């Protein structure tokens with residue numbers, strides 16, 4: 537049964553204090569840190585890249601969950617691996633040869649994730665791709681910016697994946713909060729990314745522990761029904 541992993545999106549942190557913010561999240565119970573890499577081409581925004589990941593690496597032992605919103609996913613694999621990235625999640629929409637990208641990520645010593653945008657059908661990552669990746673990310677907003685509305689209409693994709701791949705890590709990202717966690721957990725997601733919902737909360741530790749409890753309860757229910 538895949539366990540809950542809560543991955544605060546550093547997109548919502550104080551970028552002038554990245555190391556302090558990373559430590560604040562792990563102190564509050566975060567399992568992973570979600571690093572949103574944007575290149576200004578795949579999405580209309582620019583955030584951080586390998587040099588900043590490398591600068592952050594000595595400040596925390598947290599697992600670096602790198603979400604690569606870039607138009608050429610092969611280009612950054614070695615840089616991110618050297619910088620200390622551990623999960624390298626690329627977008628299925630950004631490549632014509634996803635298996636080559638997955639294999640290059642594994643060859644660089646990282647885990648491989650594949651992400652799908654809200655309008656991309658889940659079938660695009662099922663079959664051979666799902667069998668080779670370590671995680672599938674179902675975007676619940678259009679990638680590019682934090683603070684957007686959660687798209688519940690993406691939940692059937694999570695349900696279909698969980699039915700087909702009971703042991704797979706399935707991540708959701710975008711608009712996750714105390715109001716939207718139930719829909720995500722009940723659909724079968726076990727890796728929860730939240731920026732605004734955690735960083736802007738009065739008590740981030742309570743949000744993180746609630747997310748974890750809801751995911752683990754839903755996963756146990758799902759396992760019992762198998």
Ligand SMILES: O=C(CO)[C@H](O)[C@H](O)COP(=O)(O)O
Nearest residue numbers: 545679680682683711731732
């Ligand atoms: O990938 C992202 C945007 O592309 C962010 O991780 C995501 O939107 C998180 O922010 P929030 O929880 O505020 O929606």
